[in-house]
Amino acid sequence: MNNFSRRAALRSFALVSTAASMLLTGGVFAADDTVTIGYAIARTGANATGAGITTIPNYELWVKTVNEAGGLAMPDGSKRMIEVVEYDNRSSNEDLVRAIERLASQDKVDLILPPWGTGTNLAVAPLFAKYGYPQLAVTAVTDKAPEFAARWDRSFWMLGGGHDYATGLVDVLAAARDAGTINGKVAVVSVADGFGIDLIKGARPAFEEAGFELVYDESYPLGTSDFAAIMSEAQASGADSFVAFSYPPGSFGMTKTAQAMGYNPAVFYISVGGAFPIYPGIAGGKAEGVMAIGGVDASSDAIKGYFAAHTAAAGNPPDSWASAITYASLEMLEQAVARVGLDHAALAGELSTGTFETVIGAVKLEDNQLRDLWTVGQWQDGSFRAVSPADRAGASDPIIPKPEW
Amino acid sequence: MRRYLPIVGFLVFAAAPFAVSDYGLGLLIGAVTYVTLASAWALFSGHTRYISLATVAFYGTGAYVVAVLNETLPYGLVLIIAALIGALMALLVGLSTLRLAGVYFVIFTFGLAELVRQLITWYEVNVTGTLGRYIFLDVTAREIYWQMLALAAVTIGLTAFIHRHRLGLALRVIGDDEVVAAHAGIPLARTKLLAFVASATILTLAGAIASPRWVYVEPAIVFNSTVSFLTVIMALLGGANRLWGPALGAVPLFFAFEYLSVNLPNTYPIVLGLLFIAVVFVLPDGVLAGIEKLRARWKRGAA
Amino acid sequence: MLTTTLILGLVLGGTYALLALGLTLQYGISRIMNLAYGEMTLAAAFVLVALFQGLGLPPLIGLLVIAPAGYAVGWMLYAVMMRPLVARAGTSGRLEVDSILATFGLLFLIQGLLLLVFGANFTSISYLTHGVNILGVPVALNRLIAFGICLVAGGALVIALTRTRWGLALRAVAQTPNSAPLVGIDVNRVARQGFALGTALAAVGGASIATYQTFSATDGVIFTMKALVIVIMGGVGNVAGALIAGLALGLIETFVATAIDPGLTLAATFTIFLAVLLWRPQGLFGRG
Numbered sequence: 001m002n003n004f005s006r007r008a009a010l011r012s013f014a015l016v017s018t019a020a021s022m023l024l025t026g027g028v029f030a031a032d033d034t035v036t037i038g039y040a041i042a043r044t045g046a047n048a049t050g051a052g053i054t055t056i057p058n059y060e061l062w063v064k065t066v067n068e069a070g071g072l073a074m075p076d077g078s079k080r081m082i083e084v085v086e087y088d089n090r091s092s093n094e095d096l097v098r099a100i101e102r103l104a105s106q107d108k109v110d111l112i113l114p115p116w117g118t119g120t121n122l123a124v125a126p127l128f129a130k131y132g133y134p135q136l137a138v139t140a141v142t143d144k145a146p147e148f149a150a151r152w153d154r155s156f157w158m159l160g161g162g163h164d165y166a167t168g169l170v171d172v173l174a175a176a177r178d179a180g181t182i183n184g185k186v187a188v189v190s191v192a193d194g195f196g197i198d199l200i201k202g203a204r205p206a207f208e209e210a211g212f213e214l215v216y217d218e219s220y221p222l223g224t225s226d227f228a229a230i231m232s233e234a235q236a237s238g239a240d241s242f243v244a245f246s247y248p249p250g251s252f253g254m255t256k257t258a259q260a261m262g263y264n265p266a267v268f269y270i271s272v273g274g275a276f277p278i279y280p281g282i283a284g285g286k287a288e289g290v291m292a293i294g295g296v297d298a299s300s301d302a303i304k305g306y307f308a309a310h311t312a313a314a315g316n317p318p319d320s321w322a323s324a325i326t327y328a329s330l331e332m333l334e335q336a337v338a339r340v341g342l343d344h345a346a347l348a349g350e351l352s353t354g355t356f357e358t359v360i361g362a363v364k365l366e367d368n369q370l371r372d373l374w375t376v377g378q379w380q381d382g383s384f385r386a387v388s389p390a391d392r393a394g395a396s397d398p399i400i401p402k403p404e405w
Numbered sequence: 406m407r408r409y410l411p412i413v414g415f416l417v418f419a420a421a422p423f424a425v426s427d428y429g430l431g432l433l434i435g436a437v438t439y440v441t442l443a444s445a446w447a448l449f450s451g452h453t454r455y456i457s458l459a460t461v462a463f464y465g466t467g468a469y470v471v472a473v474l475n476e477t478l479p480y481g482l483v484l485i486i487a488a489l490i491g492a493l494m495a496l497l498v499g500l501s502t503l504r505l506a507g508v509y510f511v512i513f514t515f516g517l518a519e520l521v522r523q524l525i526t527w528y529e530v531n532v533t534g535t536l537g538r539y540i541f542l543d544v545t546a547r548e549i550y551w552q553m554l555a556l557a558a559v560t561i562g563l564t565a566f567i568h569r570h571r572l573g574l575a576l577r578v579i580g581d582d583e584v585v586a587a588h589a590g591i592p593l594a595r596t597k598l599l600a601f602v603a604s605a606t607i608l609t610l611a612g613a614i615a616s617p618r619w620v621y622v623e624p625a626i627v628f629n630s631t632v633s634f635l636t637v638i639m640a641l642l643g644g645a646n647r648l649w650g651p652a653l654g655a656v657p658l659f660f661a662f663e664y665l666s667v668n669l670p671n672t673y674p675i676v677l678g679l680l681f682i683a684v685v686f687v688l689p690d691g692v693l694a695g696i697e698k699l700r701a702r703w704k705r706g707a708a
Numbered sequence: 709m710l711t712t713t714l715i716l717g718l719v720l721g722g723t724y725a726l727l728a729l730g731l732t733l734q735y736g737i738s739r740i741m742n743l744a745y746g747e748m749t750l751a752a753a754f755v756l757v758a759l760f761q762g763l764g765l766p767p768l769i770g771l772l773v774i775a776p777a778g779y780a781v782g783w784m785l786y787a788v789m790m791r792p793l794v795a796r797a798g799t800s801g802r803l804e805v806d807s808i809l810a811t812f813g814l815l816f817l818i819q820g821l822l823l824l825v826f827g828a829n830f831t832s833i834s835y836l837t838h839g840v841n842i843l844g845v846p847v848a849l850n851r852l853i854a855f856g857i858c859l860v861a862g863g864a865l866v867i868a869l870t871r872t873r874w875g876l877a878l879r880a881v882a883q884t885p886n887s888a889p890l891v892g893i894d895v896n897r898v899a900r901q902g903f904a905l906g907t908a909l910a911a912v913g914g915a916s917i918a919t920y921q922t923f924s925a926t927d928g929v930i931f932t933m934k935a936l937v938i939v940i941m942g943g944v945g946n947v948a949g950a951l952i953a954g955l956a957l958g959l960i961e962t963f964v965a966t967a968i969d970p971g972l973t974l975a976a977t978f979t980i981f982l983a984v985l986l987w988r989p990q991g992l993f994g995r996g
Contacts, residue, residue, distance in 0.1 A: 044673050044823060045631070049924050052828035088666040090673060093619045093626055094438075095666060098431040105427035119537065122621035192530045192971050194537035194623050201534065219530050220970040221523060222625060223930055225921055228716040229965035232845075248830055252922035256832075260839045260848030273830070282922065284834035456805055501986050507804045508741045509989045512936055513982060519933065520978035527971050630929070634812065641809065674820030681813025685806055686792070 035072050035342065037063070038085040038109035040099030041116060045091025049248070051116035053276060054139055054322045057314040059084075059113055062330040064313060073338040085109055093123045100124045104131040110342050111333065118142055118194060125152050134348040136329040139322050141165075143198055149368035154348040158325055158370040162198030163206075165271075165293055168375025168388040170206040172291070173241055173267060175390070176400045177212070182240035182266045187216035189230055189254075190245040199245035199271065215239050224250065227257045234263070240401075241267035248273030251292070252282045259284065259405045266401030267291060275320035275377055275384050287379040289402030294321025295377025295386030296360070297394030306359040320377060320384035325370065328358035361394075415558055422547045434550045436659045438615055441557040442632070443640040443651035445607035448564055449600040450637075451645035452576035455506075459498070459514035460636045462521045463491050463605045465627035467612025469525065472538040472622040480542060484613050491609025492602050499601040506583070522628040529624070537623040544617040552614045557652075560607050565648055567600070576600055580646075635662075638677075642684050644691025653692060713966050714959070715845045721958020722855035726916065727931060728938035728950045729862055730909030736882045736945015737902025740790050740807045744814035746932030748907060749914030751818055752778060753923055754826050756915040760833055767835050767919050768853070774915045775908050782907025786900045789814070794899070815928065822925040832922040854916040861912060862951045869947060878902060882945050937981040941992055953992065 039059060042051040063082050066072055071079035085107050089096035096115055103109050104127065112133045114121050121140040128135035129152040136156050142148070143161030176182045186207060190196035196219065207214055216237040220230060231254060234242055242265040244254055251273035258268065273279065274292020283290065296303050298320075306327060310318040318324065333347075335356045340346040355364040363370065374386035378398055385396040418437075422430050442460060450457050470487040478486070502513055529535060567573045575596045578586040587593055616622060635658070643654025658680070665673050688695045731745045742748075752774050759765040759773065793810060797803035836853065839846035869875035880888045881898045888895050914931075917923065938957055942949030957977065964976045984992060 043671050046926060048828035049830060088673060090666060092629055097618050098435055101431040102428040119621045119623055119626050123619050126620055192526050197530055218970045221526060221974045223974060226720050229962045230970050232712050233966055249922055252832060261846035262839050282832045456808060505989060509985060511808055513985050516978050516981055520982060523975040523978060527975055530971060671824060672820060674816040678813045678817030678820060682810055685810045
């Protein structure tokens with residue numbers, strides 16, 4: 001161990017000197033015939049899991065797809081290969097901010113792709129604005145998106161806010177209650193984190209307005225691993241609908257706990273994680289009827305093709321919420337570049353006003369936000385299908401009550 | 406001549422923002438932040454050998470105070486309030502942990518950051534109903550850098566002052582043997598408390614100064630325990646009981662990690678782990694002590 | 709409602725206690741405060757899943773493989789990494805700080821390796837998830853099994869420590885490491901056994917967690933923290949104390965979640981933990 005450690009120490013000193021020389025000479029230089037695209041994403045730390053599921057595979061798939069097709073098309077019809085500059089932000093906003101500064105001021109990359117997460121996208125928004133890069137913030141759920149889009153006019157917010165998802169869910173439940181399939185009582189739990197709070201704050205008034213009674217309404221801390229107490233309270237509350245504004249560990253834990261205790265509410269709704277490809281496995285193959293945030297039009301050919309390509313490249317299918325939108329945002333970027341080139345102002349203008357053909361259909365942003373969102377999805381026949389908004393083309397009918405576990 | 410070296414160095418660093426790119430400035434801010442953190446940490450832990458993992462409890466609190474107050478109060482006042490809150494918190498923690506030594510102190514400080522985070526989360530969720538706050542301040546990166554540089558200078562100056570002062574001697578005796586220290590008539594409690602509060606106040610202020618760069622603040626972001634770990638390893642690598650030790654540990658480590666995040670993005674924890682182990686086995690008293698030992702051996706060999 | 713709280717709390721507490729047994733042994737006997745403990749449990753959890761999914765080995769059989777493997781790994785770790793520190797420290801108090809820093813390094817090292825090998829994804833298996841009715845309260849079978857393992861392992865350990873010669877040697881080293889050699893005890897060997905046994909228990913704890921909980925490569929610190937809380941409450945090195953404290957913590961968390969506010973469960977844990985540290989650093993059941 002001693003020798004080994006000494007070697008490690010020596011190696012680290014070698015690293016230091018290389019780091020110093022790197023500082024002086026600068027990083028990557030863009031050759032004229034390539035387009036450099038940079039991103040600083042969490043490879044390690046708390047955000048690594050989310051980034052690894054939703055963001056990184058899509059960035060890699062897109063770059064691979066574009067380069068295999070000969071490169072990024074320019075307005076003059078030429079094609080330029082994409083060269084990627086990637087940094088690990090270690091799930092720390094300090095490192096993230098510095099990495100973006102590096103991409104913009106040192107590497108002078110042509111385009112920067114955003115990091116994963118609401119807080120991280122907000123942290124880098126002033127920098128994207130300062131350097132003029134368009135920011136296609138996909139994995140950021142915030143009700144303040146309109147404010148942010150106005151504050152930073154080259155930022156685009158593509159995943160809506162807590163309010164959208166809360167009202168989408170209430171619409172589904174209200175329809176079922178009016179049809180007499182469920183009662184007017186709801187048990188809701190939320191994770192004590194920016195996301196959970198945003199959703200529950202949107203949901204409380206929406207439920208109330210629709211005439212629902214929240215018979216159980218509690219928050220639980222991030223990092224909770226045992227849900228037996230919470231679930232048994234929810235079960236005892238007499239509600240037909242169980243709603244959890246949760247993160248993946250909670251979504252999975254609650255699913256397992258509900259199965260073990262034989263808790264079979266007519267509506268079982270969880271949030272992040274419910275649309276992950278691993279969810280049916282976690283639910284022991286009994287995911288049928290489980291509702292969760294997000295959804296895709298699983299019968300559309302574009303989505304089917306995207307799922308197949310993702311599976312081939314990453315080894316697993318994408319999640320059915322933000323993944324497809326992430327990929328769509330990259331397609332928008334690709335098409336915008338083909339129309340107006342790499343000038344940031346022109347690109348931002350085109351993204352803001354143009355219409356784009358993507359895996360999630362034709363996309364046109366409103367006030368720099370994607371408003372055509374699937375808010376609630378449900379596992380049906382092994383795929384996660386969007387059920388709300390019900391009047392949008394491609395929506396499936398919800399199955400209520402959910403079949404027993 | 407040697408006495409003026411720090412002053413010249415300070416002036417060079419203060420002028421540096423005019424010569425570097427934005428990324429260079431970002432690097433300088435990061436490096437100076439960790440110099441401040443490691444030096445402030447060593448102010449208490451270096452001599453007493455109490456390993457504190459509560460760095461981020463104070464650092465995060467500083468950032469949070471700015472996030473809460475930045476819209477209602479002028480920036481300068483917010484900084485002062487942050488420092489006061491940090492000092493008050495340190496006083497409470499210090500008073501209650503005076504009995505703890507060794508591993509218990511380490512564990513207590515480890516738990517403290519987590520408790521602070523849980524309590525703030527619960528308060529925000531249930532009382533204010535907002536989790537996640539925004540810091541929209543017109544503080545430029547240069548201003549942050551200069552503030553942080555000034556804080557670093559103050560920290561190191563204070564350390565130098567304490568080293569020469571009776572307090573430094575008292576801390577050193579405590580670090581060697583608390584029983585002896587008590588017999589020698591050193592007021593154990595007051596000495597330790599004084600150093601702890603001074604150290605924590607600087608840590609809190611550092612968090613407050615750094616926070617405008619983050620824009621969005623929530624407990625999970627500001628109470629990132631990696632900050633505590635990095636601070637410890639940086640101070641120990643350089644030599645926590647020397648004036649320039651923490652700074653000498655912080656700068657190379659900071660650049661090493663920056664290099665890693667670019668060239669080996671997946672291996673950061675592995676390298677960090679190996680470094681920790683290497684420090685314990687190879688350089689238990691820090692690089693400075695190691696160099697001195699080598700020098701002494703060389704001299705003996707020459708003679 | 710009270711029976712529900714009691715039963716759910718006890719089952720939860722059993723899993724907590726199982727998690728803490730190894731840590732209390734490692735510190736009590738070997739004097740190593742192992743902050744990489746959670747990563748060790750996590751590594752075992754990943755191995756169990758790999759055995760289950762890759763080789764189709766049922767988790768309960770996997771457990772029988774993982775426990776001795778954990779012992780071997782712990783044995784080697786002690787011999788290679790901890791022993792030099794112990795030797796260097798001698799009788800000074802330096803070992804505590806050194807071991808904390810070294811195991812910190814180990815923490816990051818293992819976490820980094822887990823990330824490299826298993827990736828950042830959430831990992832989970834479905835195994836014996838159906839509920840069993842206990843006094844009208846449905847409890848998942850996998851959690852009951854974990855509870856059973858905890859009782860068996862904890863009980864066996866308590867008996868071994870109090871009733872056998874080997875246990876006597878272990879306790880002698882734990883209480884008076886300096887005079888144990890006087891009565892012919894090989895302190896180094898006993899300390900190594902203690903550390904290895906602790907690692908084996910960590911592995912068993914991790915493997916049983918894998919049967920009922922979703923986890924990812926960065927979760928280790930959570931486990932370490934939980935185990936630390938229990939070890940401190942029960943008294944460092946006190947196996948029976950850790951068992952009782954683990955069960956108590958499970959009951960407290962469940963009670964807080966049902967009667968007060970689920971949002972305060974973790975805050976309650978840390979408050980109790982810090983209070984115990986301040987009030988009785990030797991643990992609730994330690995000798996005062």
